[in-house]
Amino acid sequence: MSGGRGTVGHPQPAARPAFAWRHAVLRLVVLLVALGAWQWGARARGSVYFPPPSRIALRAQELWFSGPARHAFLSAAGIGDVLPSLGRMAAGFGIAAVGGIAAGVLVGRSAWAYALCNPVLQFARAVPPPALVPVFVVVFAFGAPMQIASIAFSAVWPVLINTAEGVRATDPLRLDVAAVLRLNPFERLRFLLLPSALPHIFAGLRLSLSLSLILMVFSELLPGTANGIGFTLTDAQSRSDLLTVWAALLLLGVLGHLLNTALLAVERRMTGRRRPT
Template identity: 75%
Template structure:
């Protein structure tokens, strides 16, 4: 059992290490300022963001001004989108008539490219954190809402008949039957929403009026031709996306079970 569990993990890390090694060799062979090797990028990122003292979790003042504001906007937008999407999705999915009426609007809203909505929120909220969070919430809510509605609609009719015979109350039906039945689809929507939140967080910070965050750091480094910082920010975004997705997968396996989670991942 230990070998079956450890072997895939070792293989995944081996593939990553091989890819990084190939990148290192290719970058050093080309010796281009536009294509720095990963070790140089890692040293620059460490000096820029993670060389602080232990009392501040090794975060430098630059990291506090760059990483924490972006994470705050992203987490706020994701939590609001998740709560609104699950509540509205379950409500829509449990009523066939409401679902039939709302489905065209939902499909239209989810098809709108998220960056196209940012100018609308600039007009409504002006530049700043409220506009950034609102754009994240509005764009990330649709995958959760649609998948929650589909999950609620897919509840086994036989089980609904059983809970009707048992005369469970509406909150009991929701908690013990509908939510557990819809959880696999809900987490599928949450994973899509998490990716959108990361994209919209960076995009909103690229706009004029932003003065902190990873997106602002990217723009500022580009204007100063600081290519090492540009690459470090890109690697940081990839690492954050991987860590957040891994954490969400761990929660999903805890609540849903490894078998269902593995099937959806496949």
């Protein structure tokens, strides 16, 4: 079963320079045309539900990035909402990544452990994560521990399962080589198991990152939260302040894009020096 491996976002093969350049221009043009059409359409219609992008960007800027330079231009709301959200997400994702990789190696190393844990793991992954949040609300009450626990508990399964599958897929000949070279367990982990499972691990991490973002927002959307981007969203929703809703979506989109790109960059750096298969 490799259910968790399938994921979106296949890295694009590098195109030839001239070709790539033309595509970059095309992409920029398309983006500008799309934004222009939206701007023009929104102004023409004057609908409160679809404000023009210029106003959305402006609202985002005044909400979060109008602060002084010594705070990296973050405003009070930027410091009070964006940073706590990101902090909780980083904590939850970090716990999930470290715990998932460690547990995945343990489970994947032994056929017995894998057979023992597999059904439970498959079930844990199959639970739609938002369903667990009410449980954590009951156990931890509202607040950062509940949110971090929700994120970590939702994001850990894809990493864990993919790491276990990656470790299981280690070439048996290479395990023989490690035995003949008499590598100790730590060396075997460092020089064989982890590098060979790395593509699987990153496939899991990418899934976990999107789940972390979803859970970050979701746990803040619940009534009872005091801050965060999700809180900004519900707060604006209750006041029917659509401009702020759109601005928060813009911020989340940009954050999601940046985080995905960062993870991809780390992946390229760590797996770049192996044979492209």
